Amino acid sequence: MGQIKAVRGTRDLLPPETELWNHIETTARRVFARYAFGEIRTPIFEDTQLFARGVGEETDIVSKEMYTWEDRARFDRAALRNNWWKQVQAYSLRPIPDFPPCHAVFEQPDGTIQLVNFVENATSGEMKFIWDAVHSYREQHGISGQLSVIGTIVFPRGNQSDSVPLECRDGSIDCREIDGNFYPSRQSLTLRPENTAGVVRAYIEHKLGDTGLLQKLYYIGPQFRRERPQKGRYRQFYQIGAEVIGPPSAGSESPLRDAEILEMLATFLDELGITGWTLELNSVGSAADRPRYVQALREALVDVAPTLCVDCQRRAVMNPLRVLDCKVPEDQPKIDELPKIADFLDEDSRAHFAQVCAALDACGVAYTVSPRLVRGLDYYTRTTFEFTHGGLGAQNALLGGGRYDGLSEMLGGPKAPGIGFAIGADRLVLTLQAQQVAQGASSAALLADAYIAPLGEAQQAESLVLARELRRAGLHVELGDGTFRLKKSFEMGNKLARKIVLFGEEEAASGMVTVKDFQTGEQTKVPRGELAKMLGAQ
RNA sequence: GCGGCUAUAGUUCAGUGGCAGAACGCCGGUCUGUGGCACCGGAUGUCGUGGGUUCGACCCCCACUAGCCGCCCCA
Known part of the structure; x- marks a missing residue:
């Protein structure tokens, strides 16, 4: 038996490194507070449906990278008995009182006796007959004559007649199914792979939109994705994020909100002492613009794709937007020639983006418009952005985010446009550590007085x-x-x-x-x- | 999920088909109420786990696990 170790993709954070983590988090709290953000803490796991609907069923995150499990189901015996009783009445049967409660014994008008016995199989949760009990009951009570049994076999996953035990198909036995949900507490749960969906869920659940005010919320906490670990990528990773969301009447659609968020992030990175970051900015348009663009991209790729790298040839079919992320040098000129999403924006989106840029220009926040920055989550609309940093290897994004004007409605909530971001805290730590080494800063532990x-x-x-x-x-x-x-x-x-x-x-x-x-x-x-x-x- | 590299002392790493090594760190002593420096001495350990080849495996082979880097994808 080997030593128990931290599971793959997880790790312990120890002093003195935790000092750096605390420094990052207190800096975030300090800066965000100046912009009037309040902290929200949402559960670490949520109903799986939240992510399926919010993040997108087809994204890799939802389709293969979530930690999902079925919550332990508690069998509801009362529900089964009630259903059984309804069925019994339909057959004009009656129970015999002295039989144990989980059994029901019935005498039919024609004189035959019907016995049922339910037990719960502790490991599978499956209901089964107990033949022995039926026979011994008959012997005890001296019951003779034809035996017929009405039984119910409940299979948790809805398996049908194929699974009915053979002995129950004997001519003298009548097997029926009882309909009903006997596992009312069963639920598919998922460790949150990101926090925006949870925040929007809370916004809807607590009717925060009814305040008529803009909600400015930030969070700090672990997220979970079942990916292969890599530099700056862990299965339990930490994000610091914030969301601005509210009814349109509160100004939630204003491009000023986008610019303010970006300016805040630039300030945050500056105050942390991160040097050499780059802000990449783009607009992916409205929910209607994007499909039009994807269609055009597909059409353009029909001719171009065969000349690209093998990865791109596959992406062209599977997920055309990802062609834009290609890093193969030879492909770049050809990709630059592809249709740009900027040309597919409607008038509102175009004006919105122009105002975001103008506000950033005014306060001197440097950015690069990256027509190829198309982010992966389904809910993004209009403004999308990424702050990147060299020296992070293949995982060069420090943080990313964007606008999600339709997310609340996708989750069954009111119209509540919003914009938010998530900072990869693990990557901030890596970047700061690298800078400290470069500056020869001593990482000596603090000495006591x-x-x-x-x-x-x-x-x-x-x-x-x-x-x-x-x-x-x-x-x-x-x-x-x-x-x-x-x-x-x-x-x-x-x-x-x-x-x-x-x-x-x-x-x-x-x-x-x-x-x-x-x-x-x-x-x-x-x-x-x-x-x-x-x-x-x- | 796929590929490459890696796994030896607390740490960073050498190593050879035949006794398990260095540096730093740790413990003790020179030095019983005075540290740093120096000198002397000591312990470091399932050589990732499990199989196989062999008289003999830390070394060669296979599988597994984990880490790093990259791919996919993404923050």
């Missing part, structure tokens, strides 16, 4: 009191162990803190503690009451 060294076990209890005093004064304190030899205390102290505080018999008696600065080597005696101040407490 003081290391308290109790000298002897007799001083242990009182040394905790001392540590408590200092910590309550706001100091970062490490506490040693009274059994350590002095040399060891110094070695430990030197690794963990800037100063060491000796607390031995002598100090306890005199009320004067010994403090030594590891940097300067200077050693002084201080009254215990002044120690916190001396160590730099405010």
Whole structure:
């Protein structure tokens, strides 16, 4: 039996790396708060249908990359009995009272007896007859005559007569099915592969649109996709995202919202100290524009595709939009010649995009219009964008997002246009780490203000009191162990803190503690009451 | 899901069909209330897991698992 390890594509985040994660998250919270965003926390798993309808049934995410399972079903015996009872009445039967409740025994007008016995098979959830019970009941009660049994076999997945046990097809046995949902709690659940669908679901569920206000929500949390792990790509990955959504009357369709989001992201990356990012911007048009474009693209590809790489030849048929993502150098000129989505936008989309660009120009946020930026999720409309960064290998997108004017309605909600983004926190961490290395920044763990060294076990209890005093004064304190030899205390102290505080018999008696600065080597005696101040407490 | 590379001490990595190695780190000592430096000594371990070939396998072969990189796809 080997060691249990973190499962594939998941990993532990340990100090000091978690410092960086916290830094990123607090920066996000700080910046987003200035734009009046509030935090939303949605469940980590949702009804599978949410993603199927929101993200798109045909996307790879939904078709093969989700962690989906059927929630444990609880068999509803009462529902089965009620249904059975209805059927019994239809046959003019009556139950015999002294038989155990899960059994029903019936006498028909012609004198034959009908017995039924349900048990729940614990492993499969399948209902079966118990022949033995039927026979022993007959013997016990001295029942003779023709035996006929009306039974019900309920198969959880709707298997039909093929699965009825052979012995039940014997001429004397009458098998029938009872209709009804006997597993009312059964539900297909999925670990969220992204968070936008969950946020929009919450928006609809809590009728946030009825406030008449724009909802500005951000989230920070893990997402799950069952993909092959790669640099910056994990099965449990972390996203920081935000959504602006609301009724059109609140201005949710305004291009100013798009520009504001993009400006906020640029500010966020700048404040984090990420250098060298690129904003790529495009418009994929309205829900009507995109199909027209895909059609034109398909037609153009009929002639061009055979001259492209094998991957593109396949994409041309399967998913024409993905041809635009091709990275093979030789293909680029030919792909540039293909129809551009910009030429298929309706007047509104065109004007919308122009205003987004104008607002970005006005506040000096640099961007590149990338006619080939066509994002994968079904719900995107109009503005789409990506912030990319070199040095991330094949996974060069730091974050991405776009407008989704129809998503709420796709999920059965009111008209609620919105725009949002998701930042790949794992990739931000990679990028910041790479920058730190490049800058030669020390990633040394933070040193404590003081290391308290109790000298002897007799001083242990009182040394905790001392540590408590200092910590309550706001100091970062490490506490040693009274059994350590002095040399060891110094070695430990030197690794963990800037100063060491000796607390031995002598100090306890005199009320004067010994403090030594590891940097300067200077050693002084201080009254215990002044120690916190001396160590730099405010 | 597919392909290439990889898996040896806490870490980074050498290694040879015949006793399991280095550096750093760790522990102890020189030094019993004074660290860093130096010197001396010590422990590092299922050589990823399971099979096979062989007198003998860390090494060769097969399978599996995981990691890295890329493909698909995507943030």
